[in-house]
Amino acid sequence: MEAQNTTPSARRTDPATSHEAAQSMQDASKGLRAELLAVYQTHPSGLTMEEAAALAGIPTWAASKRISELRAAGQIIDTGTTRKGASGRQQAVCRVPDAPTMPEALFPMTVPQEPARTTRYW
Secondary structure, eight states, rough: OOOOOOOOOOOOTSOHHHHHHHHHHHHHHHHHHHHHHHHHHTOOOOBOHHHHHHTTTTOOOHHHHHHHHHTTTTTTEEEEEEEEEEEOOOOEEEEOOOOHHHHHHHSSOOOOOOOOOOOOOO
């Protein structure tokens, strides 16, 4: 799956003010995505969009687009479950994907013991 463009943009035909606004939103969007991702990382069982927005202190309308971008980038995934939101409608629950466990198998944490010496030096 190709990640969608997460850079706010303006059309070539838009006025200069639209281009300035799009440029100013690039850092803001990145910051909001980072805040939301941090909230999802602290809730491994998952959150709805409304829950994540509330915990991050971001209005739901502002969080919606950033959460869609996190999903498109694969930084959060749909759990396949839903919960009722404030509207009474079901909302998807998303979470951060599980971390791979392969490095532990490749690099065991136990240190091999040296064989006991049988030669005495006295």
